[in-house]
Amino acid sequence: xxxxxxxxxxxxxxxxxxxxxxxxxxxxxxxxxxxxxxxxxxxxxxxxxxxxxxxxxxxxxxxxxxxxxxxxxxxxxxxxxxxxxxxxxxxxxxxxxxxxxxxxxxxxxxxxxxxxxxxxxxxxxxxxxxxxxxxxxxxxx
Amino acid sequence: xxxxxxxxxxxxxxxxxxxxxxxxxxxxxxxxxxxxxxxxxxxxxxxxxxxxxxxxxxxxxxxxxxxxxxxxxxxxxxxxxxxxxxxxxxxxxxxxxxxxxxxxxxxxxxxxxxxxxxxxxxxxxxxxxxxxxxxxxxxxxxxxxxxxxxxxxxxxxxxxxxxxxxxxxxxxxxxxxxxxxxxxxxxxxxxxxxxxxxxxxxxxxxxxxxxxxxxxxxxxxxxxxxxxxxxxxxxxxxxxxxxxxxxxxxxxxxxxxxxxxxxxxxxxxxxxxxxxxxxxxxxxxxxxxxxxxxxxxxxxxxxxxxxxxxxxxxxxxxxxxxxxxxxxxxxxxxxxxxxxxxxxxxxxxxxxxxxxxxxxxxxxxxxxxxxxxxxxxxxxxxxxxxxxxxxxxxxxxxxxxxxxxxxxxxxxxxxxxxxxxxxxxxxxxxxxxxxxxxxxxxxxxxxxxxxxxxxxxxxxxxxxxxxxxxxxxxxxxxxxxxxxxxxxxxxxxxxxxxxxxxxxxxxxxxxxxxxxxxxxxxxxxxxxxxxxxxxxxxxxxxxxxxxxxxxxxxxxxxxxxxxxxxxxxxxxxxxxxxxxxxxxxxxxxxxxxxxxxxxxxxxxxxxxxxxxxxxxxxxxxxxxxxxxxxxxxxxxxxxxxxxxxxxx
Numbered sequence: 001x002x003x004x005x006x007x008x009x010x011x012x013x014x015x016x017x018x019x020x021x022x023x024x025x026x027x028x029x030x031x032x033x034x035x036x037x038x039x040x041x042x043x044x045x046x047x048x049x050x051x052x053x054x055x056x057x058x059x060x061x062x063x064x065x066x067x068x069x070x071x072x073x074x075x076x077x078x079x080x081x082x083x084x085x086x087x088x089x090x091x092x093x094x095x096x097x098x099x100x101x102x103x104x105x106x107x108x109x110x111x112x113x114x115x116x117x118x119x120x121x122x123x124x125x126x127x128x129x130x131x132x133x134x135x136x137x138x139x140x141x
Numbered sequence: 142x143x144x145x146x147x148x149x150x151x152x153x154x155x156x157x158x159x160x161x162x163x164x165x166x167x168x169x170x171x172x173x174x175x176x177x178x179x180x181x182x183x184x185x186x187x188x189x190x191x192x193x194x195x196x197x198x199x200x201x202x203x204x205x206x207x208x209x210x211x212x213x214x215x216x217x218x219x220x221x222x223x224x225x226x227x228x229x230x231x232x233x234x235x236x237x238x239x240x241x242x243x244x245x246x247x248x249x250x251x252x253x254x255x256x257x258x259x260x261x262x263x264x265x266x267x268x269x270x271x272x273x274x275x276x277x278x279x280x281x282x283x284x285x286x287x288x289x290x291x292x293x294x295x296x297x298x299x300x301x302x303x304x305x306x307x308x309x310x311x312x313x314x315x316x317x318x319x320x321x322x323x324x325x326x327x328x329x330x331x332x333x334x335x336x337x338x339x340x341x342x343x344x345x346x347x348x349x350x351x352x353x354x355x356x357x358x359x360x361x362x363x364x365x366x367x368x369x370x371x372x373x374x375x376x377x378x379x380x381x382x383x384x385x386x387x388x389x390x391x392x393x394x395x396x397x398x399x400x401x402x403x404x405x406x407x408x409x410x411x412x413x414x415x416x417x418x419x420x421x422x423x424x425x426x427x428x429x430x431x432x433x434x435x436x437x438x439x440x441x442x443x444x445x446x447x448x449x450x451x452x453x454x455x456x457x458x459x460x461x462x463x464x465x466x467x468x469x470x471x472x473x474x475x476x477x478x479x480x481x482x483x484x485x486x487x488x489x490x491x492x493x494x495x496x497x498x499x500x501x502x503x504x505x506x507x508x509x510x511x512x513x514x515x516x517x518x519x520x521x522x523x524x525x526x527x528x529x530x531x532x533x534x535x536x537x538x539x540x541x542x543x544x545x546x547x548x549x550x551x552x553x554x555x556x557x558x559x560x561x562x563x564x565x566x567x568x569x570x571x572x573x574x575x576x577x578x579x580x581x582x583x584x585x586x587x588x589x590x591x592x593x594x595x596x597x598x599x600x601x602x603x604x605x606x607x608x609x610x611x612x613x614x615x616x617x618x619x620x621x622x623x624x625x626x627x628x629x630x631x632x633x634x635x636x637x638x639x640x641x642x643x644x645x646x647x648x649x650x651x652x653x654x655x656x657x658x659x660x661x662x663x664x665x666x667x668x669x670x671x672x673x674x675x676x677x678x679x680x681x682x683x684x685x686x687x688x689x690x691x692x693x694x695x696x697x698x699x700x701x702x703x704x705x706x707x708x709x710x711x712x713x714x715x716x717x718x719x720x721x722x723x724x725x726x727x728x729x730x731x732x733x734x735x736x737x738x739x740x741x742x743x744x745x746x747x748x749x750x751x752x753x754x755x756x757x758x759x760x761x762x763x764x765x766x767x768x769x770x771x772x773x774x775x776x777x778x779x780x781x782x783x784x785x786x787x788x789x
Contacts, residue, residue: 027240038786047758076757
């Protein structure tokens with residue numbers, strides 16, 4: 001398969017209050033971004049268990065995005081601080097086992113940042129395309 | 142056996158234009174557990190909802206997925222429809238295939254594939270949902286209002302007159318805010334004090350209002366309907382019940398400091414009453430200015446007080462109150478003149494700001510209503526008013542328009558002409574923004590009846606020369622350089638959120654906008670609500686606004702607070718955390734991370750206080766044994782959703 005033709009499959013965990021709302025705003029504003037990302041709405045980025053990330057890669061995701069409210073603006077006061085700390089550790093762990101660091105990303109997108117969300121998705125897809133399919137953690141049947 | 146029904150909305154062409162809804166329905170009909178899948182042009186319409194209700198009954202569905210717009214819009218609609226069909230509301234979930242799919246993609250095949258995945262993942266979630274009923278909690282039927290300006294006063298009166306107890310907290314010694322400092326108000330030239338003092342008196346006499354001046358909110362905890370507030374009551378060192386307002390104490394006090402009420406145009410003593418109509422009518426001993434409370438340091442005021450009202454032993458008190466709703470009306474301050482390098486850094490005595498000029502015009506002001514310039518107490522014959530001083534200047538100062546300055550500057554120029562008939566008023570402006578009832582006519586009146594000269598342009602420099610205040614500017618309509626040797630200059634300084642509002646916002650967990658004003662929940666549809674349930678915004682704390690707007694917003698905030706206070710009980714989302722005690726080892730990690738202190742250790746296991754829990758799920762991501770999970774969004778559900786998202 002040629003690298004250009006490869007369409008990465010991405011799972012995005014979006015917090016309900018900021019990033020999912022920001023993604024909604026991108027829609028309301030009729031912005032356009034690649035359809036590679038399937039969103040899963042969670043209440044808070046702080047609720048994203050490291051298991052979710054591993055589970056997604058295990059089931060064949062080529063990239064995983066976790067997006068929450070900006071640090072300091074968490075709807076649940078401090079959930080995103082826990083997310084930031086916990087997921088940075090996950091990122092290190094993924095790198096340690098040999099996964100390309102680009103495959104796992106975190107971002108902070110507020111409900112007013114439809115443009116930012118659009119850009120993040122565009123950049124993420126662009127970065128993943130040259131990497132090809134993720135096989136490191138994928139479950140082999 | 143789970144029997145799930147899937148309903149795909151076309152939303153006219155909003156979804157169907159990009160997503161092949163027939164194909165989505167066909168794919169879903171083959172998904173395990175889905176016994177019914179259909180599409181319809183507008184699911185949210187009555188016929189659309191009836192379609193769902195009928196299908197639930199006919200096909201004996203136990204779960205419903207509606208693939209349509211964002212759940213923020215029609216989740217309630219479809220959950221109610223499911224309820225009407227006899228299902229629990231939580232047996233219905235929304236798959237967002239419009240905002241997060243059809244509206245952001247153009248490729249029909251890819252969008253259809255994505256919409257299918259989103260819908261399948263929602264099916265996987267909903268079939269593992271459980272029936273839940275909303276939790277209910279009793280409501281503390283009293284309110285807290287923070288800030289005793291016109292907005293806080295109006296909100297307090299509206300709440301109290303509706304029969305609810307109100308605690309009005311004001312940090313300065315008297316209520317009245319900035320409005321009580323004003324001389325007259327546009328566009329009617331009503332005397333500001335004359336229209337405000339009746340409301341202030343009403344507040345002080347109202348049996349339902351507990352007024353706490355010289356007090357500050359220290360801490361807040363709890364949630365909508367049941368807040369606990371800690372209020373710091375600073376000592377005034379004067380017993381207001383004993384004080385007979387004889388004013389002997391100020392006569393003997395040796396200390397003079399700038400008077401805040403007159404914005405430094407006059408001085409006051411360390412023991413003072415802010416202004417004659419102050420509510421509560423009592424003196425305050427300013428501990429920062431006073432040489433010391435020990436009689437050995439001074440003690441003159443206590444010596445002359447015949448009624449022994451002065452009590453040096455008064456201590457700060459922390460008062461705890463329970464309230465159900467909170468209105469924040471912390472108001473504004475003017476942008477400091479010291480920031481204005483081009484206008485003399487606030488150092489030139491005859492360059493005043495708008496509020497100082499109000500005091501100068503006021504009958505109760507430092508000059509008893511005569512307009513005399515501060516430096517030599519002479520009547521100024523030429524006065525330059527500069528609008529947008531600090532506003533609409535993103536490079537150097539505030540980017541926004543302070544909204545009220547066009548109007549009050551026209552009023553200032555008019556008042557000046559009414560006092561000094563042979564004087565000349567000049568106004569430098571960028572644009573005149575006079576939207577409002579009678580506002581445009583008011584500006585025209587300033588020009589036509591009072592001969593105010595409007596010059597369109599910015600002032601580049603203000604400086605002192607030979608006892609005059611020289612103003613250099615440009616008239617952009619004629620293109621001419623303008624130089625005015627004025628006797629006085631008045632700056633229409635930008636409005637800023639009041640000092641300390643930021644710290645208070647942090648304590649209340651309120652969001653602020655980029656300029657530091659309190660952020661409303663929605664700019665169009667929820668302008669008086671904050672993002673935190675039970676907290677409402679009123680007045681200039683939210684954005685620059687004039688008196689009628691502040692009053693209207695205050696009444697709006699009071700009405701919103703009443704929607705909570707009028708309830709016997711409030712309902713709380715039941716999607717809260719649950720502990721699997723057989724898995725819990727009692728390590729307590731979840732207790733530490735809970736932002737709401739909703740989890741506690743008891744007998745070696747943790748317990749969730751469902752009323753405090755907001756269902757954020759931070760605990761579940763922390764637990765090493767997955768022993769704590771949020772209802773209807775368990776880790777198992779998310780894993781199955783991930784699976785569906787990646788399938789195909």
